[in-house]
Amino acid sequence: MPRVDDYQMSFDLAARELAGRDPAEVARLAGAEPLSEGPGLTLAYYGRPVAVAWNPMAVRALDELPSLPLAEQALILHYLRNADGAPPAGQWITFREVESGEFYWSAFVKRAKDPLVKFFGSRPELLLELAPKVGGAPGGETGDASVIVRAFPLVSFLMVLWAGDEEFPPEGNVLMDKNIGHYLSTEDVALAAGLPIYKMMALARK
Numbered sequence: 001m002p003r004v005d006d007y008q009m010s011f012d013l014a015a016r017e018l019a020g021r022d023p024a025e026v027a028r029l030a031g032a033e034p035l036s037e038g039p040g041l042t043l044a045y046y047g048r049p050v051a052v053a054w055n056p057m058a059v060r061a062l063d064e065l066p067s068l069p070l071a072e073q074a075l076i077l078h079y080l081r082n083a084d085g086a087p088p089a090g091q092w093i094t095f096r097e098v099e100s101g102e103f104y105w106s107a108f109v110k111r112a113k114d115p116l117v118k119f120f121g122s123r124p125e126l127l128l129e130l131a132p133k134v135g136g137a138p139g140g141e142t143g144d145a146s147v148i149v150r151a152f153p154l155v156s157f158l159m160v161l162w163a164g165d166e167e168f169p170p171e172g173n174v175l176m177d178k179n180i181g182h183y184l185s186t187e188d189v190a191l192a193a194g195l196p197i198y199k200m201m202a203l204a205r206k
Helices: 006-021 024-032 070-084 105-120 124-134 188-206
Strands: 039-043 048-053 058-061 136-138 145-152 155-162 169-176
Touching: 006 070, 024 039, 024 058, 024 070, 024 105, 039 070, 039 145, 048 070, 058 070, 070 105, 105 124, 105 155, 105 169, 105 188, 124 136, 124 155, 124 188, 145 188, 155 188
Parallel strands: none
Antiparallel strands: 039 048, 048 058, 136 145, 145 155, 155 169
């Protein structure tokens, strides 16, 4: 289990790597927009407007919701650091097809696949209801319910549920675009795929 110190180290490392780069160029490659005042950029993150300022590097949400946890701030910097402007391939793949996906498979199942099926499998309509609150919308046209959640401007996830019946239990999966490796490491993909699920679970419990 990562500690706060690990997230801080991850944030600081990405911040150092980004500090020497032109924020306008980073924004272009990441599908973001330059800040109107001062060096930095703004982008949509699971439906929330977020600003990233340079010198010193700082990440903050621009809405009235709670501030972003350090782990998510680091994830945003990782996305910006890796972004190379590659357009989505338009082809959904499973996590096992991501580079080194087998190595992180158990983490992906624990963070994303299992929570999706266990919480929403018996009530797929709830997934459709809550997805817009985390940057998602119905899409994919497969399963009993499917939504496409935009994590970042150029990174989206397809969440699919099959409700099951008397013979078969609910099943589901989280798919990602074939070009996701241009923006996130495999470990970050496992984290990013699960975040909207936990956010929706928290919303459902309110």
